[in-house]
Amino acid sequence: MTILITGATGFIGRHLCAHFTARQTPVLALMRNPGGLPGLRARINELGGNGDYLAAIHGDLDAPDLAVESSALPDLQAIVHLGARFAWRLPNKAARRTNVAGSLAVTRLARRLDCRLVFISGFMLENSRHLSRIGVTGQDPALINWQRVYRLTGAYEGSKLEAAIAVRHELQDYENWVEVQPATVAGHSVSGDLDPSQPLYALIDNLARGRLALSPGGPAHWLPLIPVDTLAAMIARATLDPSPPRRLLALDEATPNLRPMLTLVAKALERRPPSGHIPIPLLFLLLRVPGVARFANTYPEALHFIQPDRFDLGGADEFLDRVGVAKPPIRQAIDASVGHYLRENGAPSPGLGRR
Numbered sequence: 567m568t569i570l571i572t573g574a575t576g577f578i579g580r581h582l583c584a585h586f587t588a589r590q591t592p593v594l595a596l597m598r599n600p601g602g603l604p605g606l607r608a609r610i611n612e613l614g615g616n617g618d619y620l621a622a623i624h625g626d627l628d629a630p631d632l633a634v635e636s637s638a639l640p641d642l643q644a645i646v647h648l649g650a651r652f653a654w655r656l657p658n659k660a661a662r663r664t665n666v667a668g669s670l671a672v673t674r675l676a677r678r679l680d681c682r683l684v685f686i687s688g689f690m691l692e693n694s695r696h697l698s699r700i701g702v703t704g705q706d707p708a709l710i711n712w713q714r715v716y717r718l719t720g721a722y723e724g725s726k727l728e729a730a731i732a733v734r735h736e737l738q739d740y741e742n743w744v745e746v747q748p749a750t751v752a753g754h755s756v757s758g759d760l761d762p763s764q765p766l767y768a769l770i771d772n773l774a775r776g777r778l779a780l781s782p783g784g785p786a787h788w789l790p791l792i793p794v795d796t797l798a799a800m801i802a803r804a805t806l807d808p809s810p811p812r813r814l815l816a817l818d819e820a821t822p823n824l825r826p827m828l829t830l831v832a833k834a835l836e837r838r839p840p841s842g843h844i845p846i847p848l849l850f851l852l853l854r855v856p857g858v859a860r861f862a863n864t865y866p867e868a869l870h871f872i873q874p875d876r877f878d879l880g881g882a883d884e885f886l887d888r889v890g891v892a893k894p895p896i897r898q899a900i901d902a903s904v905g906h907y908l909r910e911n912g913a914p915s916p917g918l919g920r921r
């Protein structure tokens with residue numbers, strides 16, 4: 567039985583493909599450009615997987631019914647839906663088409679094939695204070711003012727929230743599905759592998775360039791993390807386990823609060839750590855000044871993920887214990903991510919922000 571993965575070429579997707587194929591589980595990648603399969607196989611081999619167990623089929627989240635040739639699909643055990651537009655300052659329409667309509671099309675495909683759906687949402691779906699503040703309440707997507715939600719959160723987060731509420735609604739009478747809710751993804755806990763497009767990479771880069779003189783939020787704020795290899799192991803268990811929980815929060819509660827975390831990273835980079843805090847509403851206003859966000863390489867939307875709220879991990883931790891997934895110390899993953907950054911970019915040049 568094969569696992570179909572959308573978003574297989576992305577950061578999490580590549581690590582998930584490596585995880586499955588290293589264990590000889592066949593994976594079929596839904597790709598906009600299946601001609602990229604040899605490159606993806608090579609990358610997955612580098613990550614410790616086995617590219618021989620990887621095949622590809624054409625598909626596009628933006629196309630009606632994903633433009634998938636259903637008759638060309640093998641027997642599927644599960645579909646893991648990772649594919650999404652993941653960026654700041656997306657146009658609402660494009661984010662909605664790919665992230666909401668695309669997710670619903672994947673959901674319908676899983677139902678049609680009667681296989682498990684592993685749907686990847688995000689940890690903000692478990693932040694009830696944030697959800698009620700932005701008006702994401704109740705279970706009927708038709709009763710939520712999404713225009714307002716997108717205005718308050720930005721199109722990426724808005725579309726991820728809308729997709730999750732819509733998929734849950736669509737699957738009310740379907741049993742065989744799991745929602746995995748990742749925190750911000752950190753690099754691989756050993757190699758530190760981290761894509762430049764990932765938010766943690768941007769934080770490390772900002773510190774390296776002396777751009778983060780103050781830590782956003784107050785002393786209680788944090789940006790919870792999960793290493794990409796732990797996340798891949800969790801998604802794989804959620805895919806194959808006979809009775810996973812309906813929702814699985816993928817987050818390491820030992821992630822340091824933001825300022826101590828930035829201090830750790832700054833020390834490893836030999837840069838000056840943030841000297842204090844800046845309230846998020848103030849930073850939000852500053853970043854709205856034209857050009858500032860680009861110059862500071864920080865976008866207002868990214869700040870929503872920095873919150874003081876803590877989460878109840880009871881069910882997720884019980885599941886991880888049962889299936890034998892151990893979380894490596896998060897500090898190890900942070901150090902490895904910085905090490906990877908330094909190997910890719912060299913030591914930051916002396917100047918602004920040097921300790």
Ligand SMILES: NC(=O)c1ccc[n+]([C@@H]2O[C@H](COP(=O)([O-])OP(=O)(O)OC[C@H]3O[C@@H](n4cnc5c(N)ncnc54)[C@H](OP(=O)(O)O)[C@@H]3O)[C@@H](O)[C@H]2O)c1
Nearest residue numbers: 573575576577578626627628648649650652688748750751
């Ligand atoms: N990284 C995080 O911190 C984080 C945290 C919480 C949740 N998540 C969620 O986890 C998932 C994967 O994140 P990631 O960090 O791996 O993202 P990523 O590196 O940006 O990868 C996105 C993937 O989606 C694919 N994709 C985009 N548009 C598509 C389309 N129209 N049709 C088919 N495929 C399309 C991309 O394929 P191409 O190669 O064709 O562009 C790529 O494989 C997303 O759903 C994201 O919202 C991520």
